[in-house]
Amino acid sequence: MQSLFGEEDFSPQTASLSFADVILPVPIPRMFTYKIPRNLLSEIQIGARVIVQFGRKKILTGIIGKVHNKAPQAYEAKPILEILDIQPSVNPLQIRFWVWMSEYYCCHIGEVMFAALPSGLRLSSESKVQANPNFDRENAPYPMDEREDKILDALEQNSELSYEDCEKVLGIKTIHPILKSLVTKEAILIFEKVQEKYTPKIETRVRLTKDFVSDRKSLETLFEELAKKPKQESILLKYLRDVPIFQSPKLNEKGLDKAKLLEEGDSESSLKTLIKNGVFESFKQLINRIGEVEPEKEAAKLSRSQTQAVQEIKGHFEEKNTVLLHGITGSGKTEIYIQLIQEVLESGSQVLLLLPEIALTTQIVNRLQQVFGSKMGVYHSKYSDNERVEVWNGVLSGRFSFVVGVRSSIFLPFDSLGLIIIDEEHEASFKQFDPAPRFQARDAAIMLAYFHQAKTLLGSATPSFESYYNASKGKYGYVQLTSRFGDSALPEFHLANLAADRKKNLLKLDSSRLLREKIQEALGKNEQVLIFQNRRGYSPYIQCEDCGWTGQCVQCDVSLTYHQFAEELRCHYCGYKEKVPSSCPACGSTQLSTMGMGTERIEESLTLLFPEARMGRMDLDTTRSKYGYQRILDEFGAGQIDILVGTQMITKGLDFGRVTVVGIWDGDRILNFPDFRAGERAYQQITQVAGRAGRRAEKGQVIIQTRNPEHSLFEKVLKGDYDEFFRQELIDRKKFFYPPYVKLVKITTRHTDFKKGEKAAIALHREMAKIPVKKIVLGPEKGLIGRIKNQYQFESLIKLERSGATQTLFKEKLGEILQELQAIPDFRSVRWIVDVDPS
DNA sequence: AGCACGCCGACT
């Protein structure tokens, strides 16, 4: 409606801030400017979620990133349609953090937003059409074509149609022009339905009314009255059985879930009568999906060395923001964490504890929950989105002042962090590979802590080179915990020479004599055995014994992996799968054999060798379900498994006194990783696995099977001197320009056409070489896997001088270069993937 | 990224 004075409002407040830059979850490297309608002006806040139209028909949830008064010159800003938050879901600190992340990791802020917000906080939107009630089809002023008529026919049957419905009605994809024409002819209306996806779970509970709780006599009277009403009596009895109010009248307050009360077949109508008569009352309660847990246990008392470590950490925090706690496996880092967390929480600040994904379902979470009860939130990747929203909102409302979580929990809406702890900080899983943002959660957390003026504690038995280097340079404080808890001795290492055994014909199903002997010994004493098999870049495949055929993926340059359980060949890169052929597709031979040795094969071999032993396996396949991991751990803990075969995961969270033998099935596999970090990783892995052996009385035995027992790395690991190993490795890193002496950026160029991809990668190389910073540009090289999902890939590696200015300038220029290259017609469909600090 | 638009070949 036009007012007498026109549309403009000249009051200074509104005139000054009438535009908002909105962050949208789309991969476009900028924010989008929208107009703030006057009626919404007072509600606009940085970090609030808003609904906007993006493009012709898309409706998106965005986050207000900035409010200003600069009307865009090049286009007419669209209005913000709706504000979803009275209290912003995202705080300004987070927005700063997002901006930092998008700049540091060379991605778009929308990609960060997409990763940060649980999808339950984004909205579903659907455009729908309805018939215009004021439109008279009989006397239409304009003629309708056949398709338009079809839509109108459909609308006579249904009150509303979604776009998809319309597509189906006409059987074509591009329906928008038709609908647009119908709108112009005023025959239909288009409306948007936006609903919040998140539905909090509400439970109906019942409890006794006050009179019956406070006065025991009235309850006795009630029983007399109910004597002739067995159905009602049965409900009352059951309630009292589950809620023993005589022991503690307080229990009545929480009541009992109505569904649970009725689950044994009691009728709802009897309960209704009881409620009507004022015996019970019903009430609704929001269910916390994580489960309400009261603190049960006091924190364990610290040992002397632990107390000392806490003091040292606090001492370093006086002048340094980050401290590395280097504590060998079993030295009791958790107690130290608990002590520090308690102190920070008491001071009124928040705490975040980051754990690697595979460690999160284990005892440590239970332990912490017993100490911190319901003020602790758990943020896990296996949680449903609803559960994530609950943790998010719990942090927002202050219900959770402490969160234990995986990598992505750094995005939770903390507003006053005092401490971030990163346990097992060396773990590679803190780095996100795909999709963008490709961030390293440990490094990002240190930045986050800086934004909060908080402290960061890194904990590891085998620190990453970066952290250890920073500690050795005095940038981080360094605290070492040496004594192993309960004084259990360090394990004894043995190298089992596979090559020698093979010559002497002692190899049985790829197991060495030594390993078999040690297993047999352990089984004889009713002790447990762990067998570790590194899986990365290594999986079983099928090969024809006659012609050498192996299953290849149709769209990637990789062999298909054999999955015995499903009798399938699968591609780990694109997910393609096919049934295992019964004969060789190339030559027809039926002699197909399994090559390589996955955990499945090892389990099979050991079953043959030790038929009396109870076997267990722990890998991606057996732990896929939410509680699969816990189940295996429980069984192992209860002694129902004698030999457990597993991947990486067995190095986490296992803390069982009866493990005395740990076997590393293929030690060479750990050494031969094609990466500058091979040595570091090997040291870490072997040490971590070995740490599972002999945790209590008995001295543990670690057997490493290898064809190169002379390899110098084994010697170093066996010595257990991390510092010496570190110093030797560093010499190489310095000589060949690798981290921590340089910063790495990896750029992958992808295209469906080999030649075009190669051309693009070379063009990129040429442009990057011109950037005026101290650097080395390597490549482009054909990717380790030449083709993924039908796209050929080429990799460039850039080694940058370790200075902030160099990195900033390089990333800035790189952004410009990529934009320019994408504008070249030939490179239009080339994909570039930038990975900063790849691991 | 999606998605609409536009220009071209295949086929009723």
Added chain:
DNA sequence: GTCGGCGTGCTC
């Protein structure tokens, strides 16, 4: 002629 293939450009 129409359909739908894919290359191109844009999203506030």
